[in-house]
Amino acid sequence: MKSIRFTLSGKAACFRQPDVNAQVYFTYNNIHKVALLGLLGAILGLSGYRNYKLYDQKEPDYPEFYQVLSSLYVAIIPNGENGYFTKKIQYFNNSVGYASKEQGGNLQVREQWLEHPSWTIFLAQNNLPDGTWDKLCHSLLHGQCIYIPYLGRNDFPAQIDAVSMVELTPTRASRIDSLFRFDGDLRALDGGGPSQYLFVENAPLALVRKHNFYEFARFIYTNGNIPIGYLPDHLYTDGQRQYYFY
Amino acid sequence: MFKELLQEFMNHQVQDTKFDVDTIVIQNYKLKPGLYFRIRENNETDCYFVKKSTAPDNDPLVEWFKEADFASTLIEMNKPIDPKKQIHSNNIYTLFCKHDVFIGERGINPDLMEHIDRYFDALPKIKDKKSEEILATAGYQPLNTETVEECKTKFLNVLDAIKDMIIQYDIKDNSYVKLFLDVSLEKYQYESGRYLLPRIFNSNNYNIMMDEQVIGLSNANMGMNAKKPYLEHKTTQFKVPYRITAEDGVLLHKFFLWLNGLELEGKTLYTGYIPVGVHLPGLFAVAKDIKVRSSAMYVNLDRGINVTIDDYDFLPRFNNSMDKPIRFKDYFESSNYPSQKLNKLNEVETHINLYLYGGHLIRNYYTERVKVTDNLSRELAVQIVTSRDAMHDWLRKGNEVPIRSCVDKVSMGVLLARLQNLEYVSALAQMLNVRLALLNYFNKEENDMGYVMEETYLSLKDKVLSKNKNEHIACQNSLEFYIAAGQILYYYFSLSEAQKMHYDVFLRGIVSAKNIQTIKDEHYKYLHKYSYAIDYNNQRFNNMLSIVTSYAPENEESIDRDALLYGFAANNIIYFKDDDKSKQDNNEVKPDENEGGK
Numbered sequence: 001m002k003s004i005r006f007t008l009s010g011k012a013a014c015f016r017q018p019d020v021n022a023q024v025y026f027t028y029n030n031i032h033k034v035a036l037l038g039l040l041g042a043i044l045g046l047s048g049y050r051n052y053k054l055y056d057q058k059e060p061d062y063p064e065f066y067q068v069l070s071s072l073y074v075a076i077i078p079n080g081e082n083g084y085f086t087k088k089i090q091y092f093n094n095s096v097g098y099a100s101k102e103q104g105g106n107l108q109v110r111e112q113w114l115e116h117p118s119w120t121i122f123l124a125q126n127n128l129p130d131g132t133w134d135k136l137c138h139s140l141l142h143g144q145c146i147y148i149p150y151l152g153r154n155d156f157p158a159q160i161d162a163v164s165m166v167e168l169t170p171t172r173a174s175r176i177d178s179l180f181r182f183d184g185d186l187r188a189l190d191g192g193g194p195s196q197y198l199f200v201e202n203a204p205l206a207l208v209r210k211h212n213f214y215e216f217a218r219f220i221y222t223n224g225n226i227p228i229g230y231l232p233d234h235l236y237t238d239g240q241r242q243y244y245f246y
Numbered sequence: 247m248f249k250e251l252l253q254e255f256m257n258h259q260v261q262d263t264k265f266d267v268d269t270i271v272i273q274n275y276k277l278k279p280g281l282y283f284r285i286r287e288n289n290e291t292d293c294y295f296v297k298k299s300t301a302p303d304n305d306p307l308v309e310w311f312k313e314a315d316f317a318s319t320l321i322e323m324n325k326p327i328d329p330k331k332q333i334h335s336n337n338i339y340t341l342f343c344k345h346d347v348f349i350g351e352r353g354i355n356p357d358l359m360e361h362i363d364r365y366f367d368a369l370p371k372i373k374d375k376k377s378e379e380i381l382a383t384a385g386y387q388p389l390n391t392e393t394v395e396e397c398k399t400k401f402l403n404v405l406d407a408i409k410d411m412i413i414q415y416d417i418k419d420n421s422y423v424k425l426f427l428d429v430s431l432e433k434y435q436y437e438s439g440r441y442l443l444p445r446i447f448n449s450n451n452y453n454i455m456m457d458e459q460v461i462g463l464s465n466a467n468m469g470m471n472a473k474k475p476y477l478e479h480k481t482t483q484f485k486v487p488y489r490i491t492a493e494d495g496v497l498l499h500k501f502f503l504w505l506n507g508l509e510l511e512g513k514t515l516y517t518g519y520i521p522v523g524v525h526l527p528g529l530f531a532v533a534k535d536i537k538v539r540s541s542a543m544y545v546n547l548d549r550g551i552n553v554t555i556d557d558y559d560f561l562p563r564f565n566n567s568m569d570k571p572i573r574f575k576d577y578f579e580s581s582n583y584p585s586q587k588l589n590k591l592n593e594v595e596t597h598i599n600l601y602l603y604g605g606h607l608i609r610n611y612y613t614e615r616v617k618v619t620d621n622l623s624r625e626l627a628v629q630i631v632t633s634r635d636a637m638h639d640w641l642r643k644g645n646e647v648p649i650r651s652c653v654d655k656v657s658m659g660v661l662l663a664r665l666q667n668l669e670y671v672s673a674l675a676q677m678l679n680v681r682l683a684l685l686n687y688f689n690k691e692e693n694d695m696g697y698v699m700e701e702t703y704l705s706l707k708d709k710v711l712s713k714n715k716n717e718h719i720a721c722q723n724s725l726e727f728y729i730a731a732g733q734i735l736y737y738y739f740s741l742s743e744a745q746k747m748h749y750d751v752f753l754r755g756i757v758s759a760k761n762i763q764t765i766k767d768e769h770y771k772y773l774h775k776y777s778y779a780i781d782y783n784n785q786r787f788n789n790m791l792s793i794v795t796s797y798a799p800e801n802e803e804s805i806d807r808d809a810l811l812y813g814f815a816a817n818n819i820i821y822f823k824d825d826d827k828s829k830q831d832n833n834e835v836k837p838d839e840n841e842g843g844k
Contacts (some may be wrong), residue, residue, distance in 0.1 A: 018487040019248045022467035023475050023554045026247050030632035050482045063483065080564040089557065089633055091614075094476065099471040110556075114605070115648075185260075186541075198541035199562035200522055202249035212483030216249060220381055221562070 001124055001170070001236055004137050006163040007079070008039075013151035014111055016173035018214065024089055024110040024210035026147075029149070030179060030221075031119060031245065032203040034214065036071065039158060041065025043139050045146025049212065050116055061209050070206065071127035073234070075243035077178045079118040083221040086115045091115035101126075113138050117151070122166070124245055127153075128196070139164070174225040180244035181205075182220045189224040197224045205246070217237075247558050248466065248498060250543060254520050254529070255501050268316075270529065271500050274507030275312050280345070281412060282311045285427065290402050295415055303382060314426050317438035319343070321465070321499060322552065326446045333365040336441035336485040338389065338397040339427040341365070345412070346419040354409050365536075366398045376453050377444030379459050380492055388441050399428055439440040442570045446495035452486045461661075466498040467554050506553045517546045517557075517642070518566065533642070535590040544643055546612065556612065564644050565809075566591050572603075574683045577696040578675040578816050595641040602660055602680040604673070606630060609714075611638050625663035633660065653688045657681035658807065662757060668749045671736070675815040678803030678808070699812045703728050706733075710789045710819045714784075719789045721797035728806045730793040731765055732813020737787065737820050738772040741779045753814070759805055762797075770795060786820045 008031065015028040017036050031039075034241040038048065048066040052058065060067065078085070089112050094100070099107040125133045139145060140163050149158040179201075189198060201223040204214035259266045265273070277296045284292040284307070292307055317717030318340040320326055327336050335342040336450065370389040372378050404425075404738060412423060421495060440619075447453065454461060461488050462471065464761070470477055478485045508515040508530050519542040521530045526535055536542065536678060542564045546557035569588035574597060583601065588594045599607045610616050611634055616627040626696070633656040636648040649656070661677045681695035696777065702725045707720055710730075721727045733757065739749075757766040780787060 016479075018484075019464065019478065019511055020555065021487055022469055023548060023556045026558055029560060049481060062249075081647070084560075084562050086639060086645055087559055099474070101475070107474060111378070112558075130314055185840045189523075194539065195563075196539070197563035198523065199560060200250060200541065201560060202253075206455075207483075211456070212491065218249075218253075219769040 001168045003122050003166045003168050003236070004140055004163065005120065005136045005166045005238075006140055006160050008121050008151075009116070009161075010093040010151045011116060012156050013114040013117045013157050014156070015152040016111075022146075024112060025155060027087065027112045027114055028202065028203055029083070029085055029087075029114070029199070029201055030076060030219075031117075033074055033076075033204070034066070034204045034207060036074055036076070036121065037069045038065055039151075040069055040072070040136060040150045042149045043094065043145040043180065044068075044136060052062050059210075062207055066207050068132060069128070072126035073119075073126040073245040075124075075178045075236075075245045077119060077120040077122075077243065078199075078221060080111040082117050083179075083199040084157050084197075085117045087112050088115060089113075105162040114151075122243055122245070123169070124168070126245075141165075166183070166236055166238050171230055171235055171237040172228075173187065173235075173237070174228070174231070175223070175242065176226060176232075176235065176244050177241035179219045179221050180216050181246060182226075182232070183213045183218060183228065184230045186220075188227050188230060189220075189222055196222070196224050247314070247555070248464075248501075248521070250560065251520065252494075252497060252501060254522060254525070254543070255504070256497070258525055258529050262527065267283075267497065267500055271504045271507070272312055272316055274504050274509075276351045276507050277308070277311060279313055280416075280424060281415060281417060282315075283404075283411075283423075283425045284310070284314075284428050285400060285404050285425060289407070290399075291404060291408065291411070293411060295417075303600075304739070305537050308714065308719060310431070311424075311426070313431050315424065318426070321414060323440070323581070325425045326367050326708060328361065328365045329368060330361070330364065330720075330823040333492055334362040335365075335424070336421070338366075338369055338394055338433070339429055339437060341401050342422055344419065345421050345423055347416055348423045349409065350437050351608065353746060354405060358405075362398065365487075366394055370394055373444060374450065376450040380444045380450075380453075384439065384492070386443075389440070389567055397427060401425060410417035414536040422437050437760065442496055443492045446499060452489070454489070459491055461491055461494070464488045464495060464498060466495075466502055469524070470829065473585050477805065480562070482805050502553055505555075508547075514549065515547075516549065517544075519544055519561075522560075533566045534590065535788070536564060536566045537565075539563055547610070559643060561643055561645075564699050566644075568594070570687075572683055572687045574678055574679060575696065576675075577682060577700045577812070578679070580670055580672055581677050582816075583676050583679055591641050591644060596683075597638070598641070601676040602657065603630065604664060607634060607637060610634060611642075621667060621796060623663060623666045625666060628661045629659045631655070634655070650688050652685050657684055659810070665749050665753055665757075671749070671815055674749070676809060678811055681808075695808060699725065699809055700727065703729055703812070703816055706730055706793070707819050707822070710786050711822060713785065713805065719792045719796075721793045722731055724797070724799060724803060724806060726793065727762075727797035728809035728811035729816070730790055731769060733816070733819055734769065734787075734790050734794055735772065736814045736818050737774045739789070740821075757807055757811060761798060761802065764803070765805070765810075766795075784820070786822070790820060 013027070015031060017026045020026065032224055041048065041064070046063060047063065049063045051064065052060060076107065089110055092237055093109050094107040094109055095105065122146040140160065149160065150156050151158050178218040186200065200218065202216045202218050205217040208215055232244055235242055236245060256267060258270060279296050282294040282296065294311060296305055308394065318335050318337055320334055320336055323331060327333065332347050333341060333343050344363065347355060347361065348358060370391060372388070408425065444450070448464060448465040448468055449463060452463040468488060477489050506803065510532060515530065519536060520529060520535070521531060522538065522541040522543060542561050544557070544559045544561055545555055548554040548556040551821045567593060571587045572594055573587050574585060576583040576585045588597060595608065599605060606622055607630060610630050616622070616630050618624050618627050636652055637646040637654065640649040658681065661681060665674070671836055686694055704755070706729055712719070721730070756765055759765045759768070
């Protein structure tokens, strides 16, 4: 399987978890598939969620970037120690005036940010039309984009480097070196010795038609061994490590 | 965040079959202060008085009240049954109100009847169409008016008797009076669904149908406020951030009730870990419980009117036991610093909090504005704010990355900031001990700076104590110079007759010095100032002075503040009390000063 690999990093990032808004906005530890597709959409110049409102068009089932790119396969490898990135809660004011109608017009925001995140990303064509795939690879390899790709907020520009084409072959080893879906009992995972780590995150996997909520799935990242029965499909290797594509 | 938390919350039963979700909540459930009455068929009552939120005992009556109360309390005051919010229960079997609503100046409060009528009128009514939909989906039939009246009569029959019993107790106005009918707990649970399901969402205005299920805006740590349009998600298609099913809403509600009741040995818990995969008994753990490496969620709670999670992080590999210990060592021969080898993060935290931050770190981890007081200077507040995240990441989450790069700056910053309100010079010694231990821990390849300073101090001591008047005493190296400079400055300081000692005024010029000349200039200033009090025959002082003045480095060098402060904080050699005979030679010995005291 042909694949394009690159490193995605930045000084900070915030991929908001949608479940709370009372005190602090928390971030996912890793970029999720929907956000990644959005970022690639920016590179290709595809439109986002608000386009139809801005231009008075008919409401589509999905935003353009998702419509076009959702058939792409991705594999995500967090490059932090044990898959973890340092997070810090930032406290700032939104004082533009229209963010709060209370006296003073000030909205206080507390937001958790990732510090120096870095991921290795693999993309594979899957069912993506040839034209779009070639254009995407060309843009990545030549460092070109239509809109500026950023990591969750437009204050955090994304750094994309070490881009290269890689040939992958299917495998089924018991260790997976990328994030992968896992719905089984976590206690079944073992190995890794005293340095074993286990990272778990329920992250957006896809968008729901029309309403465009996230559909979630549980992803884990571990150096433990996965029992054969729990091994997911779509495992590929570059000869050194094994990655899960979804 | 909630998905991971709820997975473990529900999974707990898999690990410990006794604990299903309701049991684990009730185990932590606390009855609010007040009088609890169970009204039996023959109008007799069982009564229980909760004085404060006490720890649960094994009284079956209390257990019964806990379960019935758990099913009958309001989600929050904004979601009442009684439109005027006087009655605080939620079903036909219960009647809760505050003491002053029940009892007036002369017996039963005259308004109580009105409240009870209004409450029982409101119970069978369904708020709106959407609530009706939800109840119908869950299979609830509308309440039968006869049943409602029947229950109401049961309460009215005992009101007078209850009043008499209440008067016997001296309870505060804001304590509760809670009446329960003696029906099975299953009935309570069933009726609680009638209240909870239509109100579990933040607001039914956001409900939508999906796959024949109503989903609505979650109410846990979530709010929509017309005055704050940016609580919506502006750049996604879904404006309302998080929609869930009513069942998930009930689960979240229970999860927060559980969080609300968390305590350890009678103390409310604010911070802790929820292990992932293999659980600990009780599910919620404090740092010292986590003795082996495990994957855990770190949670910090803000306890206001409602519980809010104000910090959350998933730790893929947390262990309270550290991979290698920190050696906290006393480099000063002082008796009030415990030399110890610590390898538990929570113990290291306590140690650093006490000896470096003077007790101000832990309680200010999450304070928005660190309050400046007599004990906590503005400078220290600044230092706490700059360093607390890095300390917290290390000591609570086991993440050394942030502190590793700033430990030098942070420990020196805190130390200098605390000089301002320093009451005892021994506190300076303690801070230096902590700082040196931290530097050793994080830069293992470098020399043990404390050890080198201690050795230099000892050789300095030999020199200064030398009684050979003909010996030429000169400075050997820069370290010796700085320690001697610190020593001699402390000596001047001790001669001061000021009522209140200000270490910061004394040390300001010195610690901000950019080069060695500034230090010497400062030193001369004090020498002139206190020369009247110094005996020119004091050989120890003369020896020390000779060391300080004889040092002149050929090249520019940076100031060794650690050695300077070490010299200042170490037992003063000029005042050293070796044996009895030395007293005769040196009548200036002040024994108290030897302890490095006030």
